[in-house]
Amino acid sequence: MTAGKAGFVGLGLMGFPMAANLLAAGWEVTGWNRSEAAVARLTALGGRRAATVAALRDEPVIVFMLPDLQYIQDAAAPLLESWRAEPPAPGTAVVVMSSVSPTAVRGFGALVQEASGGNAVVLDAPVSGGTKGAEDGTLAIMVGAGEADFERLLPLFTAMGTTVRRMGGLGAGSLAKACNQLIVGTTTAALAEAAELAERSGMDTAALFEVLSGGLAGSRVLELVGPRLAAKDYVPTGPAKFMHKDLNFVLESAAATGAAVPMATAGVGLYGELIDQGLGDQDLAVVRQAISNLSDSHATITTKATTTKEGQQ
Helix, strand or coil: CCCEEEEEECCCCCCEEEEEHHCCCCCCCEEEEHHHHHHHHHHCCCCCCCCCHHHHCCCEEEEEEECHHHHHHHHHHHHHHHHCCCCCCEEEEEECCCCCCHHHHHHHHHHHHCCCCCEEEEEEEEEEEEHHHHHHHCCEEECCCHHHHHHHHHHHHHHEEEEEEEEECCCCCHHHHHHHHHHHHHHHHHHHHHHHHHHHHCCHCCCCCHHHHHCCCCCCCHHHHHHHHHCCCCCCCCEHHHHHHHCCCCHHHHHHHHHCCCCHHHHHHHHHHHHCCCCCCCEEHHHHHHHHHHHHCCCCCCCCCCCHHHCCC
């Protein structure tokens, strides 16, 4: 598959620049978003507007970039009903690029297969790189799919990312993303903890991070999130509450395999506390404020599993 046609559902902080990069690569993109303003931005770049998600039923590829699988299932429900009445063309691809449960996305795949009469296939292809990576087209994309489906959709992925790997069958991409979030979430928390300790000891946090970046503690997380942590800049590039959801996927996968995940368990507790403090809509770096608040109150945290749709956002 060379540059072709695609539907794109979800034109938020990540979805819009991803769809824009598809357009720039020569793809014909028809977008849907709950907010009309985002669709207007896409059409200004040459994209097309879908009145409903079901209107995308004949697109050969439909990308979903919504907060969680429940949102995707809700948005896709009219689409699947349309396919039950009249199956789509064979080879239709539904690409889930959000961070979702590795287990639940396989169930969604079975649902799509049933509704489409076996003519549509689901791939999970979550991304890492944040809004900057989405804007620059340098995302890392972790794909769960059969080999043939991966190969034919590779041009779609390379239009949005520079590191694209097939990790295994459906669900494997989401498991890889969960591992990514385990590292990003706990590393950010450790950096935030170090920042608070340093500042409360009279040390300059920016200077600390500068020297750490030259040693073994240096990392991409320190490079990108460190300046926001040091400056206490919590303007969202992605809501911190999503990390709680993603780390719960680590716990879910660990329970299924018998793996011990003490860092993920601690992270679920910390990011659950962050949400309880009302900080979930701010940037991931706001975990520093959550730790500061804990320091001031001498509070303790407990692990909180994600149990509600609101908590999954």
